[in-house]
Amino acid sequence: MTDAPGPEPGSRRRWPLWLALGSVAVVLSCAVPLVVIVTLRDHGPGASASASPIAIHSPEPGDPEQMTQLWLRERIADVLTEQAGALLRGDERGFLAVAEPKSAAVGALRRQFRSLRALKVTAWQVRITDIPDRAGSRWRVAVTYEHCFVDPGCLTGPVSIETTWVDRGGVPRMVALAPSPSAQDGPRPWEASDLVVALGKRAVVATTAAQKGHLAEVLREAERAAEVADRYAVGGLPPRHYQVFYAGEKEWRRWYGGDRPEWTAGYAVPVGGGHFDVVLNAKGLHSSVLDDLLRHEMTHAASLPGGGYRTGENWWLVEGLADLAAAGGRPVSRYESLGDVRRLVSGGWRGPLSAAEPGERATDWQVSAAYGVGYLAVRHLVDRYGEEAMLAFFKAVVHERKSPEAASTKVFGEPWQALQDDCVSYVRSAAS
The missing domain is CATH 3.30.2010.30 (Zincin-like)
Incomplete structure (x- = not known):
């Protein structure tokens, strides 16, 4: 491009799959097991917002700080409820109203609003599972946003954002926000x-x-x-x-x-x-x-x-299937990495498939050859058993976490060791 x-x-x-485990960090309040959840979906005109009611009174002199934290969390949930509604109805001014004027949050939220609207956000569900921590005159709390795009009925996915607030006469105003430190988030x-x-x-x-x-x-x-x-x-x-x-x-x-x-x-x-x-x-x-x-x-x-x-020993299968699709139906003889597989084979490669994944320091030709091994092995399974059977094997190994041995016996009716040896022989033959 x-x-x-x-x-x-x-x-x-040179297209390795990078996949973090699809886990969602559960943020727990260490002091009070209380959760504030705000759920908003774009149901078209007239969509309404609802928040879980929590009976917490305004802090009074002599109250422990925890009461201030709980009360502030409720107020933050209130303003985020309003902000979520503004996002779904396309009200940029309403979305930015949560921010302290002239703070760093204004520019970040403006960018966020415009990008989310461009991506056709259809669900925006706010979850606060922690109580705000004091940082001088400010308060910090993580907010999880369950969201999705384009499809109104789609399942949501989470993202965690660290937010910083100031209390303006009982009305919290956001002054900064930062993404979760985790690579996936x-x-x-x-x-x-x-x-x-x-x-x-x-x-x-x-x-x-x-x-x-x-x-x-x-x-x-x-x-x-x-x-x-x-x-x-x-x-x-x-x-x-x-x-x-x-x-x-x-x-x-x-x-x-x-x-x-x-x-x-x-x-x-x-x-x-x-x-x-x-x-x-x-x-x-x-x-x-x-x-x-x-x-x-x-x-x-x-x-x-x-x-x-996480691929590990099944890297060849995950990447081989993707490269089968990438090849676009071209014959094996036109597979671009064939020369690199030939170089690998001429250096004495004899498997196993479970060791095919390249390391981070692998050279370009070694990476290319590793993908070639996966592609040729998967291609051989398709040629021998058909695409439907190969996908059933993939499902058993990758989705159901069965061992290749158990999956091979169930799907192909053959022991995996013999079938893997056959795949390795095919790779060597195709590259010769």
Whole structure:
């Protein structure tokens, strides 16, 4: 997609999956087991907000500080209720009213509002499970936002944001906000950047103004890739829409914590509610490989469990399926990483498949060859048993957490060791 020249042969498959465990941190009050939950969904005109009523009186002289904390949490929930309603009805002024004038929160919230609206936010549910901590004259508390986009009835996913407040005569005003320190939680693109968005029938593509010129092409290719990725949906229906973020160099280093291996060109990260965000690295991404990369990453979004999956010994299977989709039906002889697999085999590689995953310090050709091993092994299973059986094996191993031995016997009717040896032999033969 950039003006950089296309990659050298054998370097196109630098697309490792990066997946954090899809866990949601449970924030507990260490003193009082009390939860304030505010739930808002966009049900169209006339949508109403409701908050759990909590009988807490205003702090009085002599009250313990805990009473002030509980009372302040209730007041924060009140203003966040109003803010959530403003977001869903498109009222930017109402959304910003929660912020202390001229504070750092104003600019951050304005960016957040505009990006969330551009992404077609349809649910915004606020949960406060902690009591505010005093920090001088300010108060800090984490707020969890359960949210989703585009589809009004979609399952929500959480994101945790650290907020800082001041008390203005009994009315809390936000003065700062910061993303959760965890890589999975943030910063999300809509927290960190002003986004421009293109909405298609099956895909939503977002980027920054600097990359806006690529938006139409990325959306066009994402719509095509969705048709392929849908075929590999495992354990249910394919995603109702695919969320794709196209990252410039600055955004790539920041979104979702950055810090990917140098050879990463894209990743799919679970964001809760069974949803994945696909993030592409615009740097060096030539348009000739955009379609393959999108098919690869969007197939992860379609095929993996909603909470994500740590690959480990089954890396070859997860990446092999995604690369099967990326290949777009091309014959094995036209697979771009075949030369790197040949180099690996000529160096004496004889398996096992469970050791295929490249390390962070792997060279480009080693990464390319590792993906090639996964692709060829999965391709062989499809050629021998059919796509339906291969997906059943994938489901048993990746979704149901069965061992390859148990899954192979159940799905293919063959012991895994013999079948793995056959796959390794095929990889060596195909690369010769």
